[in-house]
Amino acid sequence: MHAADAFAKTRAEGRAALVGYLPAGYPTLADSIKAVDIMIDHGADIIELGLPYSDPVMDGPAIQRAADQALAGGFRTRQVFEVTEAVAGRVPILVMTYWNLVERYGVDRFARDFAAAGGAGLITPDLIPDEAGEWIKASDAYGLDRVFLVAPSSTEERIAATVAACRGFVYAQSVMGVTGARAATSAVAPALVERTRKHTDLPIGVGLGVRSGDQAAEIGAYGDAVIVGSAIVNCYLDAPDIPTGHQRLAELTADLAAGVRR
Amino acid sequence: MHAADAFAKTRAEGRAALVGYLPAGYPTLADSIKAVDIMIDHGADIIELGLPYSDPVMDGPAIQRAADQALAGGFRTRQVFEVTEAVAGRVPILVMTYWNLVERYGVDRFARDFAAAGGAGLITPDLIPDEAGEWIKASDAYGLDRVFLVAPSSTEERIAATVAACRGFVYAQSVMGVTGARAATSAVAPALVERTRKHTDLPIGVGLGVRSGDQAAEIGAYGDAVIVGSAIVNCYLDAPDIPTGHQRLAELTADLAAGVRR
Amino acid sequence: MPNPDASGHWGEFGGRFVPEALIAALDELEAAHTAALADPAFTAELEQLGREYGNLPSPLYFAERLSEEAGVEVWLKREDLNHTGAHKIRNVLGQALLTKRMGKRRIIAETGAGQHGVASATAAAYFGLECTVYMGEEDTRRQALNVARMRLLGAEVVPVTTGSRTLKDAMNEALREWVASVDHTHYLIGSVGGPAPFPQLVRDYCRGIGDEARAQFLERTGALPDVVAACVGGGSNAMGIFTAFLDDEAVKLYGFEAGGDGYDTGRHAATITAGQIGVLHGARTFVLQDEDGQTVESHSISAGLDYPGVGPEHAHLAATGRAAYEPVDDAEAMAALEKLARTEGIICAIESAHGLAGALRLAKGLKAGSRVLVNLSGRGDKDMGNVVEYFGFAGAPEKSGE
Amino acid sequence: MPNPDASGHWGEFGGRFVPEALIAALDELEAAHTAALADPAFTAELEQLGREYGNLPSPLYFAERLSEEAGVEVWLKREDLNHTGAHKIRNVLGQALLTKRMGKRRIIAETGAGQHGVASATAAAYFGLECTVYMGEEDTRRQALNVARMRLLGAEVVPVTTGSRTLKDAMNEALREWVASVDHTHYLIGSVGGPAPFPQLVRDYCRGIGDEARAQFLERTGALPDVVAACVGGGSNAMGIFTAFLDDEAVKLYGFEAGGDGYDTGRHAATITAGQIGVLHGARTFVLQDEDGQTVESHSISAGLDYPGVGPEHAHLAATGRAAYEPVDDAEAMAALEKLARTEGIICAIESAHGLAGALRLAKGLKAGSRVLVNLSGRGDKDMGNVVEYFGFAGAPEKSGE
Ligand SMILES: Cc1ncc(COP(=O)(O)O)c(C=O)c1O
């Protein structure tokens, strides 16, 4: 399954896709599998598994804490394949990862093992196409999606080059800043999506800051996918216990899924 | 009474004079008067009253502590005249003082009040004749003894100039170092006395480090006066109470007095 | 100039491993830096600033008594005499002047023990720029005096409470913050690390160390040194002195990394010697990392060397063999610090003592009369707390005088 | 040269109020110093030493932003950039070289907060001399880091347990010790006080400050300053900068003494302003003393100014009106320290901040465009503990960042 499969469905339904993010291994290895199932059960169209990393420069406090907790719990890179294998088949599973983890595992080896586990592709927040030669080769070899980011500060030339390197969808970083739930979504996001569309027919996902069905509906009006991360992580961070977290996640996902269907 | 009176007597007796030093106001004002009486009763020929000072650069730890204690007890410069008046008449009373105290009181005024109290003269450890113009005038005016110091490091020229400015006796600092009881008396002292004698007929007192009758006898063999300070102060510093101190002082003075008479 | 290729790589090292959001700013920075270096007005202003304010050039000093003990000639480049007490003033003055030139009004910086934070706050005060310094919360406690210095200089100090709460996390936080403020804010990075063009840019502002030293050495001895030695944390002082000698093939270049408790204990910061190639803080270089690529905490008595990465140009010099890198452990560094104090009356930074210690170790294998140039990158005032602890110099009297 | 008369007096001030036992040593010292200054080999060696080791001459710095705020031109003589961080290195290098010349193998020194002790230990290490430093026991506790510095440099530190256990008692103890060791030991006194020839001798080794500054000022501005300002503790940095300008009658000289809690409170160290003529530590000068002439304890936030006496040449300049002396209290000094940090990125010593504060106060009464030269006698690293306490900059976060 690839991202394109999910977008074929959502385009047919005339709506944006809902992308749910959670670090693999958080709140525990088993519960991260359970959480992915909950998200899919409640309407997520694509799953983005975070690979916990010691130095996550693009993440805000919520995702940092979740990743720290997963690592403190002994999470190992190879376990992302276990999670992928356990949840794959219903919706496309992408992994969002800082580059050093892939490079250390071996780029080709990572692509091979991830594809074998049923994974769809990678989202690479600190890898730009300029540095991605080896990854492009490996993703071609194993037929994986390649999601690079565009940002409000990107020039036309960079947007063009970046979308040309993408497969599956394009990730539009909608605010200049780290991941994290914000009260209002970004005003610059529609403009960025519009600029990006001029260069590609690929679906465009909009990330950063979404935490309610209302916001999802607002973004779904111009983006092809609504990406939700910190708000999902917060279901567990703020909860007294994991079952409560699961319940909150179910409610949040349902609200978001209703949002993209409005 | 002047120093000369005491030396006339000791020379007649063919022996050295015993000079006992104690800071005025130590261990208390009254007890310093009592202590002087004890010293005279037990054979001291000359009394040297120290004027307690905050910065006694030529004194070792014993005399420093005694002076600190006197000052902490509220001792005032003018009280040295009280002490002098109380004890004067039996033997010559000299005051040993750092110069700032005299300058601050007024050199002429100090000389006048001290002479009026029956004092014999001053010993000035940090005043050299070169700086002593005002003091020489005042001491002439009030007929006071002027005791300057010579030291092992003094040149012939300086010894000559210093003894020329002295009246009463000359103070030979017998070791290069501060006041304080030492086990052995200085080897350089006889040489210094010998050098000094070439320049003067004045009696020569030898100070620093004497603490027993034996040492007094040894010094009395070549010096005209044996000056004892720290050992006397130690009678009180080490004593459990003042009466014990008085008793120890009586014993020490007797021992020293026997020494200069051997 | 031994610059990286157009994409900011020296061989396989360097590059830009950062969010796309920062690429435009890095491009702008690279263009501004290139233009500035080519502008005689900029370079003249920087030179004057260094001279009148920074106390540059720093003297080259022949350490006569130390040389006698070492058996070779030991020459010290006295960066400890610069304003604020280390080579770091060169970097911050250069970048702050560039910030002005780019029309930005604010700088941010990361700091470990606080040295780079103080230097940045100094430059900000001098140029009237706003300044925010990110510092691991642990470090703000351990280095309270440097926090006070920064505040006195008018900077805001933000304690970073994530990750291991030390330098690497402060750097993460600075990068995060930069993404959000890049339109009016320059990230004044503290060493020759980070995404291109930072490693080259910082080196360009620090290379005066070597340019001066090379000329001074020729003038004083009529020859070049046989060996040039420096400590390597991020690597700015080492690149600063190496650069001038890169083309002098006979001159051997040595970088000394922090060996911490001892290389064998695994508790060290010897990134090149013990690390593997990886990506950290925006560049491909050597990194202390575990099997999975998670960054491993480094250890050193020297806060300024206590970093699990290293500038990519050093990685390249190591890989090509142009420079050699060896670890110096805490004990060896502290012994060198003490020896320099006793023989020459110079208390250097513990960082710098690593470079000196390595040079003294090398000296044993050199011919008598060889000439060793050591970059004395900073003074030791900041380190006296550690020195007291290490040597057990209590405040208590060693002998009571009366 | 505005030297004292043959017996070491400037007018009624100065002289020698010491035990006869020291006179020969003082005579020897005077003769050796006079001969040394007349010997081109000595002065050349001292000049080279200052340049290569001490980082002299120190720069003259035009403080542009501070000048804007002050309304007059403020020029700073940057003695804070010297090796060991203050003007004091000039004095110790001069006296240590003289010690060698006299064939003595040991120096002793008194110290208050430890600055002169560290400088002396530095010079001793450099010249391979033995070194003993006398320091009030109270001070060894309060200034444990400076004690560590001295020990690291190889000096013996002797805590003085008599009297008030502070600087003046350390000085008494050094004088006592000198009497006993004068054949092989030089007393390396820390300021322009003590018996002749010390006040002149220390001034001669410090006067490079003013000689350099005068030439630098002429070169940079084509004119002389209108006002020269310095802080005054013992007075060495002030005499160091004043001396070159004594004959320039149009140049006003200002010495700023420590006003402590405020002049009116009586808790201060404003010796010339508030003291009476007396004798202390071997010279006639102004002294803080009670009705009987007992020395009174001084008070200042600045350890280096916290002394109840002052060099006799200053007493003479005050009595003749050639220089003016005014108190600057703790609060005014600390405000100047902060202002300099924020406007210029320079953290100066609290001592030096007194001189700067006085100059800024004076500036209010000066014509716009007037030129004020301030001796920035030292750097503030040593004072950060006090700064933290004074401004209440806790190590605790002012704002927590995530
Ligand atoms: C004096 C000194 N030297 C060296 C370093 C290490 O940095 P770099 O390796 O970038 O020169 C530091 C860092 O704090 C330092 O303060």
Ligand SMILES: Cc1ncc(COP(=O)(O)O)c(C=O)c1O
């Ligand atoms: C930096 C600095 N300035 C001034 C002084 C005061 O000494 P003086 O008045 O002799 O210059 C000191 C003494 O410690 C000092 O450290």
